[in-house]
Amino acid sequence: MMTQSIELAAVPSAVLADDPLVIAEGWAKEGRSVAVATVVETWGSAPRPVGSHLVIDGEGNFEGSVSGGCVEGAVVSEALDVISAGAPRMLEFGVADETAWRVGLSCGGRIRVYVEKLG
Amino acid sequence: MEQTLLQDLNAERQARRAVIRLTALDGSDDRLVREGETIEGPLASIVEAAFRRGTSRIEEVYGTSYFLNVHVPPPRIVVIGAVHISQALAPMAAIAGYDLTIIDPRTAFATPERFEGTALFADWPEDVLKDAPLDRYTALVAVTHDPKIDDYPIQAALKAGCFYVGALGSRKTHGKRLERLGEAGVSEDVAARIKAPIGLDIGAASPGEIAVAILGEIIESLRRRPLVGPSGSTGG
Numbered sequence: 557m558m559t560q561s562i563e564l565a566a567v568p569s570a571v572l573a574d575d576p577l578v579i580a581e582g583w584a585k586e587g588r589s590v591a592v593a594t595v596v597e598t599w600g601s602a603p604r605p606v607g608s609h610l611v612i613d614g615e616g617n618f619e620g621s622v623s624g625g626c627v628e629g630a631v632v633s634e635a636l637d638v639i640s641a642g643a644p645r646m647l648e649f650g651v652a653d654e655t656a657w658r659v660g661l662s663c664g665g666r667i668r669v670y671v672e673k674l675g
Numbered sequence: 676m677e678q679t680l681l682q683d684l685n686a687e688r689q690a691r692r693a694v695i696r697l698t699a700l701d702g703s704d705d706r707l708v709r710e711g712e713t714i715e716g717p718l719a720s721i722v723e724a725a726f727r728r729g730t731s732r733i734e735e736v737y738g739t740s741y742f743l744n745v746h747v748p749p750p751r752i753v754v755i756g757a758v759h760i761s762q763a764l765a766p767m768a769a770i771a772g773y774d775l776t777i778i779d780p781r782t783a784f785a786t787p788e789r790f791e792g793t794a795l796f797a798d799w800p801e802d803v804l805k806d807a808p809l810d811r812y813t814a815l816v817a818v819t820h821d822p823k824i825d826d827y828p829i830q831a832a833l834k835a836g837c838f839y840v841g842a843l844g845s846r847k848t849h850g851k852r853l854e855r856l857g858e859a860g861v862s863e864d865v866a867a868r869i870k871a872p873i874g875l876d877i878g879a880a881s882p883g884e885i886a887v888a889i890l891g892e893i894i895e896s897l898r899r900r901p902l903v904g905p906s907g908s909t910g911g
Contacts, residue, residue, distance in 0.1 A: 564753075564803050565691075567794040569774050571749040572689060581681050593676055596700075596733055596742045607731035607744045644702065670700065670742065675678045 576620030580611040580674060589614035590674040591635035595622050596646075600665035612668075614639050622669050623649070635671050644672035676705065683707055684746065691748035691810060695725055700733070700740040734794070748812040749774060750838075750897055755800055755828045756819035757784035759882035760843070760889070764816070765793045767890050778803050780824060799830040814839035814893045820848075821884075826855060833865050839896040841870040841889060870896075 572578050577590075583590050593610040595602075603624035610620045610628060612635035622631060627649045638645055650666040680696070685709055687694040693710040698720065708714055710726050721734050722743065731744045750773050754761045757779035768775040776794040779785040785797035796803045808831070809815060815832035817825040820843060829852075832840045842852065849871040856866045874888030877897070 564776060564796070567774075567776055569689060569749055569751075570769060570774055571774050574687075575688075575749075577681060577688075578685050581678075582686050584678050584681070592681075594742070594744065596731075605730075607746075646700070670698075672676050674676050674681060 576609040576611045579619045580609075583611070583613050584674055589639045591638050591671055592674055593622055593631050593635055593647075593669050593671045595667055596670045597668040598665060599667075602665040602667050604667075610635075612636070612639075623667060627667075627669075631669055631671065638671045638673050642673055644670060646670055680705065680707060688746055688748065691751075691812065693726060693747045695722060695746070696742075696744045696746070697722065698742045698744070700742055703739065704741070710820075748810065750812055750814070751776070752814045752816060752893060753778065753809065753828070753832075755779065755815070755817040755825055756843075757781070757786075757790060757795065757797075758818055759817050760853065760885050761816075762789060762882040764889060765790060765887035767886055771890060771894065773890075773893070778828070781819075784856060800824065800831075804831055806830060809835035809837050811836045811838060814841070814891075814896070815839050816841050816889060818843040818873070820844060822852065822855060826852070829867075829869065830856065830861060833868060834860060839870065839893050841873040841892065842867055843873050844871060846872065 580590050580592055591612045593612065594605055595606050595608045598606055603626065604622055606624055610618055610622045610631055612618045612632050616632055616636060618628065618632050621628060631647065634645060634647055647669045648666065677828065682871065684694060684696060687707070687709065695708045698705045708722050713719065714722060717736050725743045725745050729745055729747055734741050740840050752768050752775045754764065754775065754777045754819055757777050761777050765775050765777070776904060777785065777790060778796045778798065778800050780797065780799045782797045785795055787795060797889060800842045813829055817829050819825050825842060829842055837875065844852065853866050870892055874885055875891045877888050879885045879888040
């Protein structure tokens with residue numbers, strides 16, 4: 557049982573333990589290459605709000621989400637390029653049509669995602 | 676993004692302090708601004724507005740695009756009372772993404788066996804909250820039915836501007852509570868913020884159902900609180 561010597565402020569946040577940016581910090585400390593993807597703009601119906609993060613390591617492992625699953629695959633492959641090239645990139649995803657189904661948003665919105673290397 | 680900047684950002688979030696990461700998208704600037712910190716130049720008013728709004732967005736300043744990512748502390752629920760409702764509420768809150776802490780000085784209720792994996796304090800709220808004050812990003816749920824235990828944290832939550840303050844009890848019980856709060860100097864306007872009877876009006880009867888009603892009401896209070904701009908809608 558917790559005692560009086562433990563304060564409310566000292567209780568670690570379980571929510572932050574699953575947070576992509578906290579996971580990214582842990583990955584970097586392990587010496588892994590990391591990219592951080594951030595939703596910076598949305599138009600229309602977008603599945604994840606501005607500020608949402610997806611973090612990717614050099615082997616393609618990822619945590620978090622920028623679209624609820626619609627474009628994560630494309631963001632991960634761009635992130636691997638950013639990790640090797642170093643320079644950040646701005647990605648834009650729009651309405652899915654038949655030819656672009658695999659990298660579109662079926663909800664009909666548009667999003668811009670900023671991908672940058674950590675470190 | 677520098678690794679030290681990420682470490683500082685995560686430390687601020689763990690300490691429950693609001694912070695903005697300000698990033699020039701042309702790569703010319705990338706820094707943290709803590710709430711209450713003054714910064715120079717045309718970005719000052721934009722940063723101030725972003726803290727007030729609590730949402731992230733791109734802003735243009737003299738031809739440069741800045742992304743302001745506003746990080747407010749993760750939502751937290753503090754429950755006064757280690758009762759049946761709290762036992763049901765603890766796992767539900769975790770699934771919904773809310774940190775939850777339970778405080779109850781009655782050691783017969785506040786046992787680790789009844790609340791495995793939940794942060795639990797078998798102490799008076801006065802003692803637990805003394806050094807770790809409540810904040811705007813905290814919901815206070817008072818469910819002991821005992822004024823000696825519930826009244827202090829309810830007053831503290833109203834003072835701290837908690838986004839939700841709910842108290843268990845019938846309208847009659849709450850009427851008496853409002854009388855006591857009035858005598859303690861709490862104005863009627865402020866006391867009107869207390870959600871009582873607690874929980875959304877869905878006819879909840881069992882402890883588990885009441886926990887659902889409380890969590891629903893907390894979510895409504897957080898997502899529909901004033902001064903927050905539109906966030907992403909569902910879809911995808």
